[in-house]
Amino acid sequence: MKNGRKGLEILYEDDSIIVIDKPGGLLTMSTGKAEETTAYSILTDYVRSGRGSGDRRARDRRRIFIVHRLDRDTSGVIVFAKDPETKYALQDDWNQIVLERKYVAVLEGTPRLSEGTIASYLKDNPKSMKVSSSRTDNGGRFSVTHFRVIRPGDYSLVEFELETGRKNQIRVHAADIGHPVAGDRKYGARTNPLHRLALHARTISFRHPHTGKILTFDTGIPGRFLTLTQR
Structure with a gap:
């Protein structure tokens, strides 16, 4: 999935985690001061959009959980959890898992x-x-x-x-x-x-919190960074 307006791209997804490439300028999660589009809100809409099996009430209960954040103006890779158990498994052992x-x-x-x-x-x-x-x-x-x-x-x-x-x-x-x-x-x-x-x-x-498999995601160097530093 890629959100055309905000440029958010899903790099990986399974039953427990979603890994995205967040564009600069997009908050990871709202500060609570005002409603605005965030990576969290985009992914919440995505998991509730009807993908997969289950009735509408079950889909409406689907949630996304913050594991770590990037500053609004920083782009790049972020990992989200799809259930509380995965969230805490990642956060509680973050320095060993990553x-x-x-x-x-x-x-x-x-x-x-x-x-x-x-x-x-x-x-x-x-x-x-x-x-x-x-x-x-x-x-x-x-x-x-x-x-x-x-x-x-x-x-x-x-x-x-x-x-x-x-x-x-x-x-x-x-x-x-x-x-x-x-x-x-x-x-x-x-x-x-x-x-x-x-x-x-x-x-x-990082090591997947449930399977132990090592997952690696490399989004490369933004083209504009390369162009600027060639001068």
Whole structure:
């Protein structure tokens, strides 16, 4: 299924999980402030649309469950559960079930090192609506991000691999090394060449919570990222 207006694409589906490629600009789930189209609402409509067997009342009871999220402006792979048991099986053992999470981003300028690790304590600040970073314990959660420069330049293409998964982690850590994600005004970007946050959740590899089978999904590097970094 692909929703033409929002560009949401289902990469995989079975009785327990749905894996999608979310476009930038689409919320994972509503903040509750206003009704709007989200990945969650699109998938809920999808599972209740009549696909499969069962009467209408049974279809209306079908639900989608959030396992993890991407920021509104981040595109890429997200895993949803189709029942509570699967949701909790994934969330409760997330760090053991997920074997690999890789992102690609376009950064302003080129990092000094071609590859490295960024580690800091990240703390959410509701008043500023930003996440602060500190090398010493600031009451936040210790967070680790690995990076590798794929294409250096005025705009560089960089791969990030998460060792931990915190809110805004890559965005904050990119800013920490002095090269914010292009389009990320919130964390210091001065330019917005793609008219979007240039961050994409490219790859996820995880063990199926029920079968134990390793599933890997790689959505590639967005074409606009490649075009921009060829200059």
